[in-house]
Amino acid sequence: MAYVATRGGERAIEQSERFYRGDLGIITRERVDAMRxxxxxxxxxxxxxxxxxxPDLAALALAQAGGDLYEAVLLLRAYRTTQPRLAVAxxxxxxxxxxxxxxxxxxxxxxxxxxxxxxxxxxxxxLQVGVLNGQNYEPPAVEPAKEPAPATQPxxxxxxxxxxxxxxHPAQTVxxxxxxxxxxxxxxxxxxxxxxxxxxxxxxxxxxxxxxxxTMRGYGSVHPTVNELRLAEAPVRMRHPRGTIFSAGRVRIxxxxxxxxxxELELGFAATFGWNEVKVIAAATLDLASNQPNxxxxxxxxxxxxxxxxxxxxxxxxxxxxxxxxxxxxxxxxLRRVKTDQQEAAIAKAKPETEMQPEEDEVLL
Amino acid sequence: MxxxxxxxxxxxxxNAAFEELMWALAxxxxxxxxxxxxxxxxxxxxxxxxxxxxxxxxxxxSELLMLTGGKPAAIxxxxxxxxxxxxxxxxxxxxxxxxxxxxxxxxAATLFASARFGAGQALRLIGPGIRGSLTIRIDGVxxxxxxxxxxxxxxxxGWDLYVLDGDRLIGxxxxxxxxxx
Amino acid sequence: xxINELTKPWSAFNYGFLDESAKREIRRRxxxxxxxxxxxxxxxxRDVPIARGWGTGGLQVTxxxxxxxxxVKVIDQGADDSVNASSIRKFLAKxxxxxxxxxxxxxxxxxxxxxxxxxxxREDQILVLQVPNPEPLRPVQPDMSIAREMHGDADYxxxxxxxxxxxxxxxxxxxxxxxxxxxxxxxxxxxSPIPRWDVPKLNQAxxxxxxxAGREKRIFAVPPHxxxxxxxxxxxxYRVEDHQDKTCxxxxxxxxxxxxxxxxxxxxLYELSDSHFGIKSIRKAxxxxxxxxxxxxxxxxxx
Numbered sequence: 023m024a025y026v027a028t029r030g031g032e033r034a035i036e037q038s039e040r041f042y043r044g045d046l047g048i049i050t051r052e053r054v055d056a057m058r059x060x061x062x063x064x065x066x067x068x069x070x071x072x073x074x075x076x077p078d079l080a081a082l083a084l085a086q087a088g089g090d091l092y093e094a095v096l097l098l099r100a101y102r103t104t105q106p107r108l109a110v111a112x113x114x115x116x117x118x119x120x121x122x123x124x125x126x127x128x129x130x131x132x133x134x135x136x137x138x139x140x141x142x143x144x145x146x147x148x149l150q151v152g153v154l155n156g157q158n159y160e161p162p163a164v165e166p167a168k169e170p171a172p173a174t175q176p177x178x179x180x181x182x183x184x185x186x187x188x189x190x191h192p193a194q195t196v197x198x199x200x201x202x203x204x205x206x207x208x209x210x211x212x213x214x215x216x217x218x219x220x221x222x223x224x225x226x227x228x229x230x231x232x233x234x235x236x237t238m239r240g241y242g243s244v245h246p247t248v249n250e251l252r253l254a255e256a257p258v259r260m261r262h263p264r265g266t267i268f269s270a271g272r273v274r275i276x277x278x279x280x281x282x283x284x285x286e287l288e289l290g291f292a293a294t295f296g297w298n299e300v301k302v303i304a305a306a307t308l309d310l311a312s313n314q315p316n317x318x319x320x321x322x323x324x325x326x327x328x329x330x331x332x333x334x335x336x337x338x339x340x341x342x343x344x345x346x347x348x349x350x351x352x353x354x355x356x357l358r359r360v361k362t363d364q365q366e367a368a369i370a371k372a373k374p375e376t377e378m379q380p381e382e383d384e385v386l387l
Numbered sequence: 388m389x390x391x392x393x394x395x396x397x398x399x400x401x402n403a404a405f406e407e408l409m410w411a412l413a414x415x416x417x418x419x420x421x422x423x424x425x426x427x428x429x430x431x432x433x434x435x436x437x438x439x440x441x442x443x444x445x446x447x448x449s450e451l452l453m454l455t456g457g458k459p460a461a462i463x464x465x466x467x468x469x470x471x472x473x474x475x476x477x478x479x480x481x482x483x484x485x486x487x488x489x490x491x492x493x494x495a496a497t498l499f500a501s502a503r504f505g506a507g508q509a510l511r512l513i514g515p516g517i518r519g520s521l522t523i524r525i526d527g528v529x530x531x532x533x534x535x536x537x538x539x540x541x542x543x544x545g546w547d548l549y550v551l552d553g554d555r556l557i558g559x560x561x562x563x564x565x566x567x568x
Numbered sequence: 569x570x571i572n573e574l575t576k577p578w579s580a581f582n583y584g585f586l587d588e589s590a591k592r593e594i595r596r597r598x599x600x601x602x603x604x605x606x607x608x609x610x611x612x613x614r615d616v617p618i619a620r621g622w623g624t625g626g627l628q629v630t631x632x633x634x635x636x637x638x639x640v641k642v643i644d645q646g647a648d649d650s651v652n653a654s655s656i657r658k659f660l661a662k663x664x665x666x667x668x669x670x671x672x673x674x675x676x677x678x679x680x681x682x683x684x685x686x687x688x689x690r691e692d693q694i695l696v697l698q699v700p701n702p703e704p705l706r707p708v709q710p711d712m713s714i715a716r717e718m719h720g721d722a723d724y725x726x727x728x729x730x731x732x733x734x735x736x737x738x739x740x741x742x743x744x745x746x747x748x749x750x751x752x753x754x755x756x757x758x759x760s761p762i763p764r765w766d767v768p769k770l771n772q773a774x775x776x777x778x779x780x781a782g783r784e785k786r787i788f789a790v791p792p793h794x795x796x797x798x799x800x801x802x803x804x805x806y807r808v809e810d811h812q813d814k815t816c817x818x819x820x821x822x823x824x825x826x827x828x829x830x831x832x833x834x835x836x837l838y839e840l841s842d843s844h845f846g847i848k849s850i851r852k853a854x855x856x857x858x859x860x861x862x863x864x865x866x867x868x869x870x871x
Contacts, residue, residue: 032649032654032658096619099615100615103586103587103590103616104581104582104586206589206612207612208610210610211713322711328712333615333619333620334621334783337620337621337783338783339621340621341620341621341622341700344652344681345645346645346682346761348645348646348682348683348745348761348762348763348825349682349744349745349746350744351763351809351827352745352763352764352809353742353745354744355744355811356742356743359740359807359810360738360739360740360742364739392581392663392664392665393583393636394635394665397588398584399635402584402633402634403635405595405633406633406635408595409595409598409599410776412602412603412791413602413776413789413791413792414691432592432595433592433595433596433599435589437593488720489717489720490717490720491716492607492720493600493604493609497599514752515605515794516602516794518793542754543607543755547599547600560602560603561603561604562603562604562605
């Protein structure tokens with residue numbers, strides 16, 4: 023029974039998985055904790071792309087995937103999908119955010135003030151190689167300002183709207199239950215504002231950067247200025263079944279408004295879980311670009327949202343490793359048939375003249 | 388973590404009801420048998436807070452449907468319509484059933500109605516899911532209903548129909564052409 | 569009222585992995601797909617614990633259909649022991665308690681990538697095809713929203729045009745697998761990347777076929793006894809792969825779709841692509857009491 027001897031698939035996949043996991047070794051609580059504490063910006067990026075805010079689970083996913091980000095996002099998303107939806111949190115507006123960093127490039131100073139907060143923007147990117155020789159790198163402590171910055175800040179866009187500089191879009195009053203949710207409904211085009219911002223929030227950071235960068239560089243009519251960038255902790259407020267609103271904790275978020283002058287001043291917006299400045303600046307630029315008439319794909323919302331989906335993109339990319347020999351066989355058959363047809367045609371043509379036709383020879387190649 | 392899971396009583400009921408609903412549309416006109424009589428199994432199998440429903444004047448059914456989390460709505464905007472078909476007035480109420488759009492013909496209503504099988508009006512069905520043609524008899528449906536159905540369906544635009552007789556179920560999708568004999 | 573009254577007792581996963589709200593959504597969409605044969609119904613397509621592009625669409629449909637008494641067969645390229653098919657079948661058994669089988673005639677649900685088994689499916693069987701790209705218009709219109717309008721208007725002129733161009737350029741229609749086909753005379757669909765050999769098996773079949781693209785979030789269906797016609801010109805007949813006279817070197821069986829195995833000497837050997845049909849044929853030849861189901865093709869020809 024020759025066929026049966028080839029049936030090694032199940033054992034092979036089990037062993038290859040063991041191979042991978044064996045290389046990673048034993049996953050302990052300590053390893054997970056070290057990842058969560060030592061790699062907060064990676065954890066943030068992961069939670070944003072997974073749309074699941076749970077640093078412990080994100081660190082576990084990272085540990086289990088050995089740091090393969092796409093695998094880790096998939097792990098978290100597959101976990102997320104099994105969780106029941108208990109409630110919808112109250113909306114968060116900009117003045118609600120406990121802001122630790124707030125930058126505007128559009129004005130020298132803004133109402134509420136610029137707050138530099140934690141950043142490496144102005145640091146010299148030097149490796150502390152001494153660490154490898156056993157000298158711990160101990161960063162100098164922060165010297166507190168005389169007066170701490172206020173915990174919350176007004177919205178700059180609100181000031182601009184009051185000045186009539188940018189159009190004011192009245193806030194829609196949608197019951198929380200009725201806000202479209204891209205994780206529970208298909209993404210269709212032209213897309214709703216909610217689906218678009220949700221898709222950008224969970225988009226692949228690298229993909230968002232690549233497409234956003236293309237519009238910034240010139241494949242688009244958008245020349246963005248960062249109107250306001252914030253890193254903050256957003257309060258998660260829930261409504262108790264009895265009606266009272268209570269706090270269920272805070273989540274780290276980043277958000278960016280970019281502003282550009284096309285016909286008038288217009289804003290692009292993006293926000294995501296975790297602190298991830300590159301992602302929200304790029305995503306806000308893509309948001310702005312997609313409202314402008316421009317033939318470049320990075321200005322087309324369908325192109326942008328479909329191709330920055332990290333789980334779909336990475337999954338499809340690696341699926342090309344799967345066997346495709348049936349489809350290949352089918353194409354091969356069509357190609358061979360054309361060749362046979364041409365040979366037969368050549369022979370038929372050659373017969374009466376008893377000479378080869380040079381043109382046909384070329385076709386045969 | 389172990390994944391060996393047994394279905395709950397609810398899982399068993401809704402999985403079975405779905406299979407019947409699916410085969411009823413896949414084989415129009417052939418009787419299927421729901422796990423329980425009436426609309427309850429259908430409601431819990433299909434409807435939740437993401438859906439709208441309309442249950443005419445049936446208060447008990449409306450209350451049952453409310454429990455699914457579905458939202459009551461006017462016929463013109465409704466996914467799932469539960470309605471009687473006994474009188475000309477009943478039928479006239481249904482002229483506004485959603486038929487979808489050419490780009491999204493699935494954004495259309497599904498109509499559930501009670502009737503008696505095996506007696507009354509003979510109907511000859513042809514279309515996808517039917518080998519050749521099939522003749523069935525349905526009683527308790529006002530004759531104007533079949534005319535109304537024919538004039539409101541412009542395939543692929545149209546609505547889909549389920550008829551119930553106790554726990555017995557017949558599906559008639561929009562793709563089925565009906566000849567009233 | 570307390571928060572924990574709003575939900576049910578915690579369990580790691582639901583029966584069939586998907587939660588009830590995900591299943592309800594897939595049920596609603598599947599019913600629409602059956603009601604409008606060949607029309608692509610958009611669905612949310614939840615995340616599942618395998619990568620996108622690896623059968624997540626088929627998996628979600630199968631998980632929704634699953635019952636403890638389901639008997640599932642999963643194949644990839646016709647083979648039950650292909651690594652990804654094994655992985656999906658194990659998952660279905662694990663989260664749904666389903667019985668695994670390789671025998672087409674025993675299965676209640678057959679989930680497949682790129683093939684339809686050679687043994688005829690019965691009217692109580694469901695074929696779930698994994699679909700990478702649900703849009704037959706993609707070669708002429710990559711923008712899905714515009715393609716959708718074209719389906720709405722039954723505007724298939726451009727698709728006919730590329731088939732015609734192939735004919736003019738090569739003398740043949742060069743489409744290998746995924747041959748675009750008209751369903752119920754109204755919607756053109758891709759039958760998924762099955763070879764041309766398998767497309768006629770969908771036409772006026774006894775079984776129900778559900779096609780699901782997880783990454784692209786579209787579900788469509790071919791009910792039993794529904795016309796599925798490959799797009800062809802009146803004067804150029806539809807041609808399946810030239811496999812009718814190939815012989816399987818393992819089983820000696822002739823007249824079915826084959827895998828070609830290149831040999832060192834420049835020649836090729838052929839083996840049955842439907843691997844379990846091959847196994848059964850060998851066993852039967854060796855005198856075991858094996859029942860082969862009726863096949864769609866007889867002597868290399870479709871009836």
